[in-house]
Amino acid sequence: VPELNPEFSAELKKAITEGKALFGDQISEDYAHDELALAMAFPDVLVIAACADEIVDTVRLCNKYRVPLVVRGSGTGLCGAAVASGGLLLDLSGMNRVLELDEDNLCIRVEPGIMLMELTEYVESRGLFYPPDPGEKTATIAGNISTNAGGMRAVKYGVTRDYVRELEVVTGSGDRLTLGGRVAKNSSGYSLKDLIVGSEGTLAVILSATLKLLPLPTVIVSLLLPYDDIQSAIETVPKLMRSKCAPTAVEFFERSTLLYAEDYLGKKFPDSKSAAYLLLTFDGQSESEVEREYTEAAELCIDAGALDAFIIATEERRDAVWSARGAFLEAIKASAGGMDECDVVVPRAKVADFIVFSHEIERKLGIRLSSFGHAGDGNLHIYLCRDKMPDTEYREKLAEAFRLLYEKARELRGKVSGEHGIGLAKKDWFMLQEPAVSVGIMRSIKSAFDKNYILNPGKIFD
Amino acid sequence: VPELNPEFSAELKKAITEGKALFGDQISEDYAHDELALAMAFPDVLVIAACADEIVDTVRLCNKYRVPLVVRGSGTGLCGAAVASGGLLLDLSGMNRVLELDEDNLCIRVEPGIMLMELTEYVESRGLFYPPDPGEKTATIAGNISTNAGGMRAVKYGVTRDYVRELEVVTGSGDRLTLGGRVAKNSSGYSLKDLIVGSEGTLAVILSATLKLLPLPTVIVSLLLPYDDIQSAIETVPKLMRSKCAPTAVEFFERSTLLYAEDYLGKKFPDSKSAAYLLLTFDGQSESEVEREYTEAAELCIDAGALDAFIIATEERRDAVWSARGAFLEAIKASAGGMDECDVVVPRAKVADFIVFSHEIERKLGIRLSSFGHAGDGNLHIYLCRDKMPDTEYREKLAEAFRLLYEKARELRGKVSGEHGIGLAKKDWFMLQEPAVSVGIMRSIKSAFDKNYILNPGKIFD
Numbered sequence: 024v025p026e027l028n029p030e031f032s033a034e035l036k037k038a039i040t041e042g043k044a045l046f047g048d049q050i051s052e053d054y055a056h057d058e059l060a061l062a063m064a065f066p067d068v069l070v071i072a073a074c075a076d077e078i079v080d081t082v083r084l085c086n087k088y089r090v091p092l093v094v095r096g097s098g099t100g101l102c103g104a105a106v107a108s109g110g111l112l113l114d115l116s117g118m119n120r121v122l123e124l125d126e127d128n129l130c131i132r133v134e135p136g137i138m139l140m141e142l143t144e145y146v147e148s149r150g151l152f153y154p155p156d157p158g159e160k161t162a163t164i165a166g167n168i169s170t171n172a173g174g175m176r177a178v179k180y181g182v183t184r185d186y187v188r189e190l191e192v193v194t195g196s197g198d199r200l201t202l203g204g205r206v207a208k209n210s211s212g213y214s215l216k217d218l219i220v221g222s223e224g225t226l227a228v229i230l231s232a233t234l235k236l237l238p239l240p241t242v243i244v245s246l247l248l249p250y251d252d253i254q255s256a257i258e259t260v261p262k263l264m265r266s267k268c269a270p271t272a273v274e275f276f277e278r279s280t281l282l283y284a285e286d287y288l289g290k291k292f293p294d295s296k297s298a299a300y301l302l303l304t305f306d307g308q309s310e311s312e313v314e315r316e317y318t319e320a321a322e323l324c325i326d327a328g329a330l331d332a333f334i335i336a337t338e339e340r341r342d343a344v345w346s347a348r349g350a351f352l353e354a355i356k357a358s359a360g361g362m363d364e365c366d367v368v369v370p371r372a373k374v375a376d377f378i379v380f381s382h383e384i385e386r387k388l389g390i391r392l393s394s395f396g397h398a399g400d401g402n403l404h405i406y407l408c409r410d411k412m413p414d415t416e417y418r419e420k421l422a423e424a425f426r427l428l429y430e431k432a433r434e435l436r437g438k439v440s441g442e443h444g445i446g447l448a449k450k451d452w453f454m455l456q457e458p459a460v461s462v463g464i465m466r467s468i469k470s471a472f473d474k475n476y477i478l479n480p481g482k483i484f485d
Numbered sequence: 486v487p488e489l490n491p492e493f494s495a496e497l498k499k500a501i502t503e504g505k506a507l508f509g510d511q512i513s514e515d516y517a518h519d520e521l522a523l524a525m526a527f528p529d530v531l532v533i534a535a536c537a538d539e540i541v542d543t544v545r546l547c548n549k550y551r552v553p554l555v556v557r558g559s560g561t562g563l564c565g566a567a568v569a570s571g572g573l574l575l576d577l578s579g580m581n582r583v584l585e586l587d588e589d590n591l592c593i594r595v596e597p598g599i600m601l602m603e604l605t606e607y608v609e610s611r612g613l614f615y616p617p618d619p620g621e622k623t624a625t626i627a628g629n630i631s632t633n634a635g636g637m638r639a640v641k642y643g644v645t646r647d648y649v650r651e652l653e654v655v656t657g658s659g660d661r662l663t664l665g666g667r668v669a670k671n672s673s674g675y676s677l678k679d680l681i682v683g684s685e686g687t688l689a690v691i692l693s694a695t696l697k698l699l700p701l702p703t704v705i706v707s708l709l710l711p712y713d714d715i716q717s718a719i720e721t722v723p724k725l726m727r728s729k730c731a732p733t734a735v736e737f738f739e740r741s742t743l744l745y746a747e748d749y750l751g752k753k754f755p756d757s758k759s760a761a762y763l764l765l766t767f768d769g770q771s772e773s774e775v776e777r778e779y780t781e782a783a784e785l786c787i788d789a790g791a792l793d794a795f796i797i798a799t800e801e802r803r804d805a806v807w808s809a810r811g812a813f814l815e816a817i818k819a820s821a822g823g824m825d826e827c828d829v830v831v832p833r834a835k836v837a838d839f840i841v842f843s844h845e846i847e848r849k850l851g852i853r854l855s856s857f858g859h860a861g862d863g864n865l866h867i868y869l870c871r872d873k874m875p876d877t878e879y880r881e882k883l884a885e886a887f888r889l890l891y892e893k894a895r896e897l898r899g900k901v902s903g904e905h906g907i908g909l910a911k912k913d914w915f916m917l918q919e920p921a922v923s924v925g926i927m928r929s930i931k932s933a934f935d936k937n938y939i940l941n942p943g944k945i946f947d
Contacts, residue, residue, distance in 0.1 A: 127723040127834035173670040182670055184679075185647060198922040206830040207862035208635040208644055208903040210683050211915060212945055213927045217646075217679035221672050238729055261589040267700055267770040308729040312774040368668040372589035400669035441670040453673060460660040464933045465675045471929030483674055 102446025195473020564908025657935020
């Protein structure tokens, strides 16, 4: 690790609030990993930013002295995108204020470090709605934007990208820019805003984000549908999407995953006898409309092989069901003694094929693959569990299982990541599947925003 | 005009179906202008492409011989983006087939030259729905994608960008690429697909597009709301958007515009006594739900100053109303003896300010400004009419009016174009308002896709 340039350190200390630029041993281990904790790596210096100007100053100093800069929110990522090996780690989690609620234009401007749960609470208490709903509610909004997080309501409402109206950023080259606008249509030059969304901190640092809001739906009902097998469950989904039911969320899970969650939460799920489940949600502004939707959906599912249809309308039951769904990742993690993940996305009609294939891998390689996911949008979350395997064996099986999974995803015309991003962990798989010409164009775009390659170097592509 | 390299012409003739590569005088005047016909300019050679391979061959030859290439669909653009001054004009309007309807994944793959009306008819006859609804139904889908066209239903359903899942393209450098995928979520590297959307043929040529579909709404009702003045009409809009009514379209127009349309169509509108109108649409899958929405909306509008609320539920009345709305552009054009247009977008809550300002310009400069537009999304269409002005006077007034309009749009934090694009006609205004750093990044992106600057040179920016 090269030493930090003392002039850089001195200038940085001058620019940043006292006590908020930390060096070497002052940096806590919490900053050395993300949620999946696959890579442990320390930055040379940590800056806890207090305001946009401090971010801009930090980026400009890093650019001047060629110090690699990694941005971090809550550290809930799963692919190592917010882990810094040397250089500077910029923590934005303290910048979590709402800057402006613009009810006339139905949008909100927030600082990058606001947590999804804080944003949601703020807008919902005012009768407004921010639809994207990724599972990890403590993630920051800039983290969600940087991975174009999707979440459960993507089926009806779309992904984070669809709600980003305007971004204030500072590019890696140190230029402060406002991209997009507080407008619902735009045909004025290339959409640079859409490049920043999903770029995992490699092009620019987000200073503030203006997000589109909707009126809050007042009626929400879920439907839990047990099936005898995962294939019948998932084969219902294209029929549902083709119907007039307009589900908000279409999740699937298998019994094994559910049992981990029951164990982990110490709570019983309304039903855990069946092999596979679909969990649907419907929302709207009127009881009668939502009732029409879930009634039609229940009939359709029962025709397609569902064993029953449990209506989850009370807040208590809804909490029980969705808290179990929300705990899947943690529950699998607690059961696994080490794990790695795959969040491929495949065309919706291919989800069943992919799950069946993952069970074949389980049997063939003797490694546990726990999965659940977003059946409505083709995004699967598959966790490869270490259990009690020795290290070398686990690594070998992991590598082989990943190879097979990503190959299958490609064969089904899927993509390496649906919503967690590429980061470090999936870079090799991404590089393998993405044509060299596309990667070359991405590299040129990277230089256009960050001429000295200081922002999150080595992430997404080499 | 430099002569075409004879080797280029010879190779081109070999690559293209006989009779589909036309030179010099063989090229009809129809190809020398777009819908607004501001610029008259001829290409040296016209290629009418029959298939994707011919497009790829043409682009590669142009790249090899450094021949500028402009792509053209139906020629319904308003900003000169599809007009070629010398070089090669590539007409894709003959490539108008549906390549695949994938009902399981609710998407459709089409050739670039299919007209919006052909696409709409194809999917609607199968109970499916392509929501974007730009006014010009004879535009091609690749044209819509290239300008990120918005249309009337953007309020509820979003713009063209939101429905583009996958694009097969050939870059200006001659590389064939598939961008995006048949997936609903994607977090796998920079979104190059979103760069192509809205890039007006300057980065790549679209070979095919896969578009997201929805189930077709079965109930559609419109509501016509007369007001005493345009301000009260438009001030209703933020209230509507904040309500639980979820309108599909929120259009506004003034009496003068309506009278041109009545004249032009030779048909009476249900009501033309009032100074200003809002025209709303509601759609859904059940009568009762749509009824709830338009009833609430009507009450809200009457509380906010609407003089009446006409329910337009029969197909006959709906056709009368929407054919008038659809004829506004043609009607103004017929009345104007020459015109130019401005399609700024401003934050929704600022539309009234902008319209009032445009009337001030009318009075101050003595030039007629006929406007209508999408009140729900802040996108205005303002036509500056020549009427009987001498040429020099018209040009001077036009320049001054544009200067004032674009300055006002910037002051209100709007954008130069909401959906028609920049092309040639708005380049100066775009360059004036876009920060030099952004334009610099766009130039680098241009080189990354089109290293010899052959695609649509001189459009959007210099």
